[in-house]
Amino acid sequence: MSKREGRISGINGNMITVNFDDFVLQNEVAYALTGDEHLKSEVIRVRGKKAELQVYEGTEGLKVGDKVEFSGELLVVELGPGLLTQVYDGLQNPLPLVAEKCGFFLKRGVYLSALSDTEEWEFTPAIEAGASVKAGDVLGTVPEGIFKHSIMVPFAMRDEYKVVKVAKEGSYTIKETIAEVKDSKGEIQKITMVQSWPVKIPITAYTEKLKPAEPIITKVRIIDTLVPIAKGGTYCIPGPFGAGKTVLQQLTSRHAEVDIVIIAACGERAGEVVETLREFPELTDPRTGKSLMERTIIICNTSSMPVAARESSVYTAVTLAEYYRQMGLNVLLLPDSTSRWAQAMREMSGRLEEIPGEEAFPAYLESRIASFYERAGVVRLNNGKIGSITIGGTISPAGGNFEEPVTQATLKVVGAFLGLSRERSDARKYPSIDPLDSWSKYKSCVDEKQVEYARKILIRSTEVGQMMKVVGEEGTSLDDFIDYLKGQFVDEVYLQQNAFDEVDGATPAERQRYVFNVLHYILEAKFQFENKEETRHFFQQLRQDFRNWNSDPWQSAEFKKREDLLKSKIEESTGRIKG
Amino acid sequence: MQKVYSKILQIVGDVITVEAEGIGNQELAEVTTSRGKTLAQVIRLDENKVYLQVFAGSRGVSTGDKIRFLGHRMRVSFSDNLMGRIFDGSGMPRDNGPSLAENLIEIGGPSVNPAKRIIPKRMVRTGIPMIDVFNSLVISQKLPIFSIAGEPYNEVLARIAMQAEVDVIILGGLGLKYDDFLYFRDTLEEHGALSNSIFFVHTASDPTVECVMVPDMCLTVAEQLAINGKDVLVLLSDMTNFADSLKEIAITMEQIPSNRGYPGDLYSQLAVRYEKAVDFSDAGSITILAVTTMPGDDVTHPVPDNTGYITEGQLYLRNGRIEPFGSLSRLKQQVNAKTREDHRTVMDTMIQLYSDFNGAKEKLAMGFETTGWDKKLLKYGEMFEERMMSLKVNMPLEKALDLGWEIMAECFEPEETGIKTEMVEKFWPKKEAETREVEEEVEQEGPTTVEELGSLENNFEGK
Ligand SMILES: Nc1ncnc2c1ncn2[C@@H]1O[C@H](COP(=O)(O)OP(=O)(O)O)[C@@H](O)[C@H]1O
Numbered sequence A: 001m002s003k004r005e006g007r008i009s010g011i012n013g014n015m016i017t018v019n020f021d022d023f024v025l026q027n028e029v030a031y032a033l034t035g036d037e038h039l040k041s042e043v044i045r046v047r048g049k050k051a052e053l054q055v056y057e058g059t060e061g062l063k064v065g066d067k068v069e070f071s072g073e074l075l076v077v078e079l080g081p082g083l084l085t086q087v088y089d090g091l092q093n094p095l096p097l098v099a100e101k102c103g104f105f106l107k108r109g110v111y112l113s114a115l116s117d118t119e120e121w122e123f124t125p126a127i128e129a130g131a132s133v134k135a136g137d138v139l140g141t142v143p144e145g146i147f148k149h150s151i152m153v154p155f156a157m158r159d160e161y162k163v164v165k166v167a168k169e170g171s172y173t174i175k176e177t178i179a180e181v182k183d184s185k186g187e188i189q190k191i192t193m194v195q196s197w198p199v200k201i202p203i204t205a206y207t208e209k210l211k212p213a214e215p216i217i218t219k220v221r222i223i224d225t226l227v228p229i230a231k232g233g234t235y236c237i238p239g240p241f242g243a244g245k246t247v248l249q250q251l252t253s254r255h256a257e258v259d260i261v262i263i264a265a266c267g268e269r270a271g272e273v274v275e276t277l278r279e280f281p282e283l284t285d286p287r288t289g290k291s292l293m294e295r296t297i298i299i300c301n302t303s304s305m306p307v308a309a310r311e312s313s314v315y316t317a318v319t320l321a322e323y324y325r326q327m328g329l330n331v332l333l334l335p336d337s338t339s340r341w342a343q344a345m346r347e348m349s350g351r352l353e354e355i356p357g358e359e360a361f362p363a364y365l366e367s368r369i370a371s372f373y374e375r376a377g378v379v380r381l382n383n384g385k386i387g388s389i390t391i392g393g394t395i396s397p398a399g400g401n402f403e404e405p406v407t408q409a410t411l412k413v414v415g416a417f418l419g420l421s422r423e424r425s426d427a428r429k430y431p432s433i434d435p436l437d438s439w440s441k442y443k444s445c446v447d448e449k450q451v452e453y454a455r456k457i458l459i460r461s462t463e464v465g466q467m468m469k470v471v472g473e474e475g476t477s478l479d480d481f482i483d484y485l486k487g488q489f490v491d492e493v494y495l496q497q498n499a500f501d502e503v504d505g506a507t508p509a510e511r512q513r514y515v516f517n518v519l520h521y522i523l524e525a526k527f528q529f530e531n532k533e534e535t536r537h538f539f540q541q542l543r544q545d546f547r548n549w550n551s552d553p554w555q556s557a558e559f560k561k562r563e564d565l566l567k568s569k570i571e572e573s574t575g576r577i578k579g
Numbered sequence B: 001m002q003k004v005y006s007k008i009l010q011i012v013g014d015v016i017t018v019e020a021e022g023i024g025n026q027e028l029a030e031v032t033t034s035r036g037k038t039l040a041q042v043i044r045l046d047e048n049k050v051y052l053q054v055f056a057g058s059r060g061v062s063t064g065d066k067i068r069f070l071g072h073r074m075r076v077s078f079s080d081n082l083m084g085r086i087f088d089g090s091g092m093p094r095d096n097g098p099s100l101a102e103n104l105i106e107i108g109g110p111s112v113n114p115a116k117r118i119i120p121k122r123m124v125r126t127g128i129p130m131i132d133v134f135n136s137l138v139i140s141q142k143l144p145i146f147s148i149a150g151e152p153y154n155e156v157l158a159r160i161a162m163q164a165e166v167d168v169i170i171l172g173g174l175g176l177k178y179d180d181f182l183y184f185r186d187t188l189e190e191h192g193a194l195s196n197s198i199f200f201v202h203t204a205s206d207p208t209v210e211c212v213m214v215p216d217m218c219l220t221v222a223e224q225l226a227i228n229g230k231d232v233l234v235l236l237s238d239m240t241n242f243a244d245s246l247k248e249i250a251i252t253m254e255q256i257p258s259n260r261g262y263p264g265d266l267y268s269q270l271a272v273r274y275e276k277a278v279d280f281s282d283a284g285s286i287t288i289l290a291v292t293t294m295p296g297d298d299v300t301h302p303v304p305d306n307t308g309y310i311t312e313g314q315l316y317l318r319n320g321r322i323e324p325f326g327s328l329s330r331l332k333q334q335v336n337a338k339t340r341e342d343h344r345t346v347m348d349t350m351i352q353l354y355s356d357f358n359g360a361k362e363k364l365a366m367g368f369e370t371t372g373w374d375k376k377l378l379k380y381g382e383m384f385e386e387r388m389m390s391l392k393v394n395m396p397l398e399k400a401l402d403l404g405w406e407i408m409a410e411c412f413e414p415e416e417t418g419i420k421t422e423m424v425e426k427f428w429p430k431k432e433a434e435t436r437e438v439e440e441e442v443e444q445e446g447p448t449t450v451e452e453l454g455s456l457e458n459n460f461e462g463k
């Protein structure tokens, strides 16, 4: 087939208009040729004999009349062993290799293969000749770091097949044939360890989608206890700048009890990715004893990188997530920030002169957001195994105001809302998740009744706090005042957590249950203090002890000792407990 | 020889449209008008219509004027001859020196490969406690000063620049008042830093389009210096003028605005510039300090808002001091663990207490009775403001930390601060030896009766 070509007739920012003679496919990839550079582009609208393309690169120097070659393929990613530990840009370009080739700066038009052609993998067949298979069925496995990586029948093969031949146990590169299968027409198809898949289409090689039920422990107390997240669930973290969205995601990417974490740095700071990139190889994953990098993939299309590739980056990320989910693994996908993705859509929509919706976002914003989060979920695979994708995206609302299109569209589809508050972050109350505004549909790892009780106290405490602003402390009853301090206490010693303290920074579920039980006891206690000064003094002291306790290693001697101390202090005041 | 075109089809705002062929996107052209020569840049191509942004503005451009395309994008000369020189937004000399043409480099180059960045770890000491203690500045940080008009933001900028130990200072003036330009020049001169400085200055009376070029001019030069191992500090004042210029241009291009007239790509435009801040693996660095004046003192205005989402924190300048609330250095945790072990404790506690102080102040303003606790807070807040927050204060970090402890000890009992015992024992200024004794006593006490112990245990274990 001869290459289909066109000629540039207009350039506006990263959008080019191309005249073509033959035909074009909507969303096919094309390359704009300038000098010796090939600039990757995507067809995004066709009108008559003119196609409009978004260029995934800077368009400087392009000229009217320059040639464009159409590829006939949608934007795809490569799926195979070797994805873990990688750092890709939004188009799956491996950034460290690009750096080796091009030096300090990114160079447009450089596209390197995502997976190594020469690396060999130890293949173990899982199936024999004669078996029937379909898309997603496991043909064999290779060890990839700490995982058994399944080599599956490519998801694009939609027929039923008979296995004709499977490779023997041994080392193979991803380009070598590891199985031959026969389709229903009797034609033989060769299968290698690598397949490609278009990023904007979900992989659906599973039997059913299940309801997310099991919590993911993040070791962030306020999340796990109060606004939990679930395997296969979705959540969002909206918050004004500097409120702690990225830090929260970094913490989750470290501590969350999942198999694989995919970080999608979408249109925000490069420096933040660098932290992960440099630190993860040095950090040990307590679950495996190996480096955290071994379970991580980073998709990095930060704010100064091309905008069109930013739009694709979240799809690249979720497609990689789906691939590992197909192996029965639990994947956590963390896009930061989905607002930048939405803005990329807005920029393109503006160039296409589409009729703008609210704040100039395109009318299809809501449906795009919904279908993106729809790619999360728990699924039962063909072989009965369960895999999951959890998506937790940050949102950067303009002016920190949640009444804006991206936040509102996201809130309609997610299962948990972790809203960050400027007031809390200003007062250095971290994590700055608002304990009362935030909500979750998922199950807590702590006794639900105790959580409800604490929530009531928090609400009461806030009410009293508001009231005190009107009537003053002197106009508040002692009982109300005690409730007020109890609420503050819950916040100060439990909901707030010092991310930089080695121990306090990550609280395992078991410890959360244990500590929350102690907290519950304090909350239920009916104290009888003489006056407010005494009450305040008591809680201040208790707060200090509790915070000290938070920093003692779980079940260590100090932990026990401090617990006894705490108990005795409470004991001292139980003399005053009524009934 | 480049072809000369003279068919100007349209003049809208500072954008002229000319019929021409074979022109590259973003290419430069020279427009010869009755007023002289000016540069213009291609910003859009549609068949044979070429849209050009005229740097000097379109005033006085006639439909018969001559346009010569130069075949390259905007460039800046890079050599040692730049040092100590002053240019305008299009790179023409503003001093009496010669114009430079050697080693021309296209501005606004591609972004740094994230894989080539390192985690910044070098603290910049400024002598300002509100920065050093609470929001440490770090080499390669991009940090704006959010300010209301009339605050001494340029003074703060200059003061930090003079304290920072960098190799080169580049000042980018965007709509800079002439007086302020002179102030910067004289201050650098006084400190003998002028010969290691480069100025690209667009003043309020210069054409709008040139304002947009300034950050790229500064940062391209900075990038070249940084690759050559230099630590460069770039000062940009005032980036709100940059955003307003973008807005003006977008409106003449009839782009659909996203928010209060600003174009939808304001975020990306700002980010491309700020993200040039970098600490290279095996080379130098670029630190960016900018001023962002907040129209109407409104931080949710699109310019400060988008900026805050891009930069690594911000310093709020209000009432002549750097506000503890809202001010943030996102890189502080990269350095403040290694300064002194009490650094983070002092930082966190003093801010939390200051937040409580504000509560107490509110109470006072409402006319409520103040409790003993409130009185302590009020005393604390005032001391903090006077002895640490004031911009008059200039002291090294260690002294500022000591002062922090002193202020707290003058106002509170240790346990009222919530500071962990370990830290209290080590750093709380010694005047109350009782604290420790009380602790030990309690430890020995324990539960008094077996029944009590039993009931406690049950309660702790739950089910
Ligand atoms: N959990 C936390 N503990 C301590 N400091 C935090 C925490 N979360 C945020 N911060 C502080 O706030 C800064 C901004 O947080 P970040 O997550 O980058 O904000 P956002 O992504 O919402 O703009 C951080 O650099 C850090 O100094």
Ligand SMILES: [Mg+2]
Pocket (backbone or CB within 6 Å): A245, A246, A247, A268, A336
């Ligand atoms: Mg962030």
